[in-house]
Amino acid sequence: MTIELWAYNTPNGRKISVALEEMGLPYTVRVVDITKNEQFNPDFLAISPNNRIPAIIDPNGPDGAPISVFESGAILLYLAQKTNRFWPESVRAQVPVLEWLMWQMGGFGPMPGQVHHFLTVKDPADQRYGLARYSAETRRLYGVADRRLANVEFFAGDISVADFAILGWGWRHERHQVDLGEFPNVKRWYETMLARPGVQRGLAVVLS
Numbered sequence: 122m123t124i125e126l127w128a129y130n131t132p133n134g135r136k137i138s139v140a141l142e143e144m145g146l147p148y149t150v151r152v153v154d155i156t157k158n159e160q161f162n163p164d165f166l167a168i169s170p171n172n173r174i175p176a177i178i179d180p181n182g183p184d185g186a187p188i189s190v191f192e193s194g195a196i197l198l199y200l201a202q203k204t205n206r207f208w209p210e211s212v213r214a215q216v217p218v219l220e221w222l223m224w225q226m227g228g229f230g231p232m233p234g235q236v237h238h239f240l241t242v243k244d245p246a247d248q249r250y251g252l253a254r255y256s257a258e259t260r261r262l263y264g265v266a267d268r269r270l271a272n273v274e275f276f277a278g279d280i281s282v283a284d285f286a287i288l289g290w291g292w293r294h295e296r297h298q299v300d301l302g303e304f305p306n307v308k309r310w311y312e313t314m315l316a317r318p319g320v321q322r323g324l325a326v327v328l329s
């Protein structure tokens with residue numbers, strides 16, 4: 122039995138398909154079609170009580186027994202520690218991985234996600250404030266990333282699960298209307314990530 126990835130074709134789902142491919146872990150996909158509200162199905166809620174994708178079931182957990190994990194950041198850390206890959210050994214080196222992973226989870230995801238939402242709002246009066254606010258915050262976050270990547274090749278120095286988390290949202294930069302040409306260090310990092318065969322496989326796997 123292999124790991125089951127319960128996901129859909131969204132930034133948060135792609136983080137995990139990319140990580141699984143990069144780590145060389147065999148897995149099967151269980152598509153949870155959030156456009157059909159399948160995230161509320163009892164079998165999914167049993168492993169993901171917040172009714173959000175992604176979640177995984179690892180039949181071979183830490184003690185040999187199955188384990189499920191929800192929340193993409195928790196999944197990435199679980200897989201990193203399971204494989205000892207994309208996760209440095211020393212606590213000092215782990216700190217920037219955790220910092221940039223949490224930066225993504227708390228900002229570089231929720232903010233562009235709101236841009237995606239407000240772009241769908243038809244009434245300009247309802248759309249205007251939210252779109253302006255979340256677009257500005259998204260651009261600020263791209264600026265933060267760009268300054269970080271002026272000094273390091275990857276967010277935590279060496280490539281890590283933080284890069285997979287951030288890539289999931291960077292992959293949708295066109296949808297949140299960000300031109301990477303304005304953020305040259307992010308563009309360089311993004312192109313480096315996209316050149317990796319594991320990333321390419323992770324972005325190509327069918328999740329819908």
Ligand SMILES: N[C@@H](CCC(=O)N[C@@H](CS)C(=O)NCC(=O)O)C(=O)O
Nearest residue numbers: 131132133155173174175192193194
């Ligand atoms: N913090 C969560 C966010 C997950 C999330 O927002 N997933 C979206 C798709 S990208 C979802 O499942 N939405 C379904 C819904 O809103 O009911 C994580 O990182 O795993």
